[in-house]
Amino acid sequence: MKIPTQETWRSGCDSSTSRTRPSFVQKSKKRHGSAIAGCLLLCICGMDSAQAAFSLQRSLDLTGTYVPGTTLDVTVTLSLATTETLTAIGLEETVPAGWGYIGVISGEIPAIEPISGTSGLLEFAWFPLPAIPVTFTYQIAIPSDATGLRVITGAGLCRLSESGEYRTTSVFTVIPSEDAGEPHTADQNGDYQISLSELLRIIQFFNSNGLHCQAGTEDGFAPGSGNTACTPHDSDYAPQNWLINLSELLRIIQFYNMGVYRPCPEESTEDGFCPGID
Numbered sequence: 236m237k238i239p240t241q242e243t244w245r246s247g248c249d250s251s252t253s254r255t256r257p258s259f260v261q262k263s264k265k266r267h268g269s270a271i272a273g274c275l276l277l278c279i280c281g282m283d284s285a286q287a288a289f290s291l292q293r294s295l296d297l298t299g300t301y302v303p304g305t306t307l308d309v310t311v312t313l314s315l316a317t318t319e320t321l322t323a324i325g326l327e328e329t330v331p332a333g334w335g336y337i338g339v340i341s342g343e344i345p346a347i348e349p350i351s352g353t354s355g356l357l358e359f360a361w362f363p364l365p366a367i368p369v370t371f372t373y374q375i376a377i378p379s380d381a382t383g384l385r386v387i388t389g390a391g392l393c394r395l396s397e398s399g400e401y402r403t404t405s406v407f408t409v410i411p412s413e414d415a416g417e418p419h420t421a422d423q424n425g426d427y428q429i430s431l432s433e434l435l436r437i438i439q440f441f442n443s444n445g446l447h448c449q450a451g452t453e454d455g456f457a458p459g460s461g462n463t464a465c466t467p468h469d470s471d472y473a474p475q476n477w478l479i480n481l482s483e484l485l486r487i488i489q490f491y492n493m494g495v496y497r498p499c500p501e502e503s504t505e506d507g508f509c510p511g512i513d
């Protein structure tokens with residue numbers, strides 16, 4: 236199971252950019268008074284008021300696909316690096332509709348948690364303030380009639396002594412299902428998500444005057460013209476001509492931007508896949 240990992244250096248509540256990181260380094264330098272040359276270089280960039288690196292990691296206790304009628308353990312870790320004092324911390328998780336909250340089974344017990352049976356938005360908060368990073372595991376019930384790919388999304392929230400509310404970027408975790416169907420050829424690890432690395436492979440084909448069959452490569456294809464005695468790539472369909480055109484490239488960029496896609500041959504889409512979950 237892929238474990239999405241996102242780490243974000245934030246300035247204020249709504250941006251995640253490389254320019255925020257040096258400012259945090261600058262604050263660290265002031266505090267510790269022993270800046271290394273690399274830090275000095277970064278500090279000269281003159282970045283402004285970023286005070287915290289706040290991130291969320293989520294993992295599922297799952298081997299393969301979920302089993303309807305059983306439970307799913309979800310472990311979340313909130314990490315924070317800041318020169319300020321943490322004054323409040325919480326978590327918003329959105330679990331699939333109908334998948335009811337059972338409770339916390341290990342880790343840092345939150346003072347506020349959903350009532351049993353809640354699905355959709357789950358809200359947690361810790362006080363007195365816990366040690367950082369905060370890690371805990373909660374359990375949800377998988378309905379006996381659950382089908383298809385499902386996702387959990389969520390973000391951490393915190394408040395610091397000298398600034399406003401911080402949120403982690405929203406972290407997206409796909410819960411794989413037995414009936415999800417065959418993944419897209421571009422989805423090399425079969426997690427129903429198109430990663431940047433997987434997207435770049437299709438961009439490579441787009442920039443290489445097509446693709447051809449080649450056993451032993453990461454995906455069974457190679458850039459440029461050549462042998463075509465294999466099943467065509469799922470990204471080569473409009474038309475199927477061993478070239479990746481702009482329209483076909485935008486389709487895979489769409490899946491990348493959606494965070495998840497699904498096979499949906501029953502819906503007669505252009506390529507047999509659909510963005511998002513149903």
Ligand SMILES: [Ca+2]
Pocket residue numbers: 422423424425426427428429430433
């Ligand atoms: Ca993938």
